[in-house]
Amino acid sequence: MPHKVTVGLDGSLESSAAARWAAREALLREVPLCLVYADEWPVSAAMPVDRPGAQREWADELLDAAAGELRQSYPSLEVSTRRLSGRPAAALSIEAAEADLLALGSRGPSGVTGFLLGSVGMATICATERPVVLVRVPGNPGGPAEPPPGPPSGDVVVGVDIHHSCGSLLDFAFDEAALRGGRLRAVYGWSLPPFARDASALARAEREMSPNVARRLTAVLAPWRERYPSVEVEERAPIGGPSQQLVHAAAGAELVAVGRRIRRSPLGAHIGSVAHAAIHHCAAPVAVVAHD
Structure with a gap:
């Protein structure tokens, strides 16, 4: 099995935090990072639905922008992107099976939508036997502080x-x-x-x-x-x-x-x-x- 860290994106702040966490984790493990988006993700306010194909174009732009940001922040990190077909939990579980771990954003108990309380995160956890990491937005109430640059050293x-x-x-x-x-x-x-x-x-x-x-x-x-x-x-x-x-x-x-x-x-x-x-x-x- 090829070693890599995979992270699911949906355009939320939470998924962006998960991507940054996953990038640091990939560097620690010295493996590539793969950013993925599932085509049948529930529609949100950030996602365009005004014409056929708009969601896919938006997803491709989301993946490209996230990959570019991470490559700039972590020049030594190998970053790839994939747009998946199918329902998010099923598609993400398939991707997770080929990774060391899967990272997802989490709004925690105060959110109404999103990976966790929107059921995508919970369904994905139950559908895969690979480790799934839920990450909150640094600095938000209940979330962790933004980590300092360089390798982490916490417990x-x-x-x-x-x-x-x-x-x-x-x-x-x-x-x-x-x-x-x-x-x-x-x-x-x-x-x-x-x-x-x-x-x-x-x-x-x-x-x-x-x-x-x-x-x-x-x-x-x-x-x-x-x-x-x-x-x-x-x-x-x-x-x-x-x-x-x-x-x-x-x-x-x-x-x-x-x-x-x-x-x-x-x-x-x-x-x-x-x-x-x-x-x-x-x-x-x-x-x-x-x-x-």
Whole structure:
């Protein structure tokens, strides 16, 4: 499989932010960047529909302008463009299958349309087994600050499940931390059993259970620590809901990685509560990584 980073564009500020993030990611990985647009993207105010062929002309101009801007900002980056046929989620999932990762813009919980709450992003996440990264506009409320020039150096946060295998997720998270030369914060949130009804019982249960939970988290991470000796790992196993603890731990992170269990059933796919919370409440880009 040829290595590359792919980003979906639709003319929004969010997709432009995703393209800039994807360009920096491609440089880190030393791979090309591919900008794509799907012909059947829902019509928006920014998109012309006044005559036949206008949307395609607009899409080609959008791709050319974005590619030109990125080539100027990152002269060493190889940038290509593709206009896709078909519905966005299906077309993007096909493109994602041939990439290291797919980046999409995200308006977060306050938007009405766009990749995420317009369902394109969520459908794409569920349709592909490649990592999908949702990126917000830097400087907007709830979004990250614009990163400084040069290679990034922030922490990567990963939500770990000590009860189920999540090898693909940990592969991705350790790779990203190694690329950045940053620290990996591995987080597992857990709750005390319901039988601990009073303060003394809660304190006793916490004392008895916390060391075992911490040991299990250490055991899960041990093979990756051995494979990535250069990555500094901070293990966190706080008491509390996994979603809340991950969002709390992600404050100030450069990238958040969460897992999505691959479900092959007639009921369809969904991303799970932890991934859903991270996408909606983490300011940093959120990578959703499928795993068995």
